[in-house]
Amino acid sequence: MPTLDRQDDVFVLDLGGTENRFHPDWIASVGAALDEVEQAAGPRALVTTATGKFFSNGLDLDWLMANGEQYLGYVVSVHGLFARVLSLPVITVAALQGHTFAAGAMLSLAHDFRVMRADRGFWCLPEAEIDIPFTPGMSALIQARLSPRTAHEAMTTARRYGGHDALDAGIVDHAVDEDAVRTAAIEIARTHVGKAGPTVGTIKSRMYARTLEALRDEDAPLG
Numbered sequence: 001m002p003t004l005d006r007q008d009d010v011f012v013l014d015l016g017g018t019e020n021r022f023h024p025d026w027i028a029s030v031g032a033a034l035d036e037v038e039q040a041a042g043p044r045a046l047v048t049t050a051t052g053k054f055f056s057n058g059l060d061l062d063w064l065m066a067n068g069e070q071y072l073g074y075v076v077s078v079h080g081l082f083a084r085v086l087s088l089p090v091i092t093v094a095a096l097q098g099h100t101f102a103a104g105a106m107l108s109l110a111h112d113f114r115v116m117r118a119d120r121g122f123w124c125l126p127e128a129e130i131d132i133p134f135t136p137g138m139s140a141l142i143q144a145r146l147s148p149r150t151a152h153e154a155m156t157t158a159r160r161y162g163g164h165d166a167l168d169a170g171i172v173d174h175a176v177d178e179d180a181v182r183t184a185a186i187e188i189a190r191t192h193v194g195k196a197g198p199t200v201g202t203i204k205s206r207m208y209a210r211t212l213e214a215l216r217d218e219d220a221p222l223g
Helices: 026-040 062-066 068-088 103-109 136-145 148-157 163-168 178-188 200-209 208-218
Strands: 002-007 010-014 044-050 054-056 092-096 099-101 113-117 174-176
Touching: 002 026, 010 026, 010 178, 044 054, 044 178, 054 103, 062 068, 062 092, 068 103, 068 113, 068 136, 068 208, 092 103, 092 178, 099 103, 099 200, 103 136, 113 163, 136 148, 136 208, 174 178, 200 208
Parallel strands: 010 044, 044 092, 054 099, 092 113, 113 174
Antiparallel strands: 002 010
């Protein structure tokens, strides 16, 4: 399960050491960590990372198949997590030490900055290959955070981007050696700890107003 640590003014949220799929309990645990970050006083920033082969492999499809009657509430909770991170009133950095797929890739896009391992691991939106269409909220998030050309390629071809390819496409901001991913993300976060507070939260909320509206629209089609 996710754990939250603090290194001086930088909170480090470790999503876990498995595939870090979006199980309801996992979503709730991440939400509780974000509560702690948001409610803390003083300078602060957030780094989100994981341990092992995966940053996140996306939705928990096994749980969803077994709990189909909860589909609507589940997708609403996933959208809520994306919206929460996108508008969080602190600077956020995703440290992608491993595979970052589907909803995990979308979660990374909700962060302000992304650092990815250069030599191994892929960033991918596989929905076109697995026959799961993006919801309107997911589409809005991806298109708000990527260039039109990259969003089109990533969404329609399910391309797997390695670190250098992701950097060239503007998906990530830095591609570094494996042992530098978390360190580089923390250093980026540390330079922005003084910006935490309602002003940066308002800036983000206004910048991404349409995306947030789409993510929070519970009446929109979700399939």
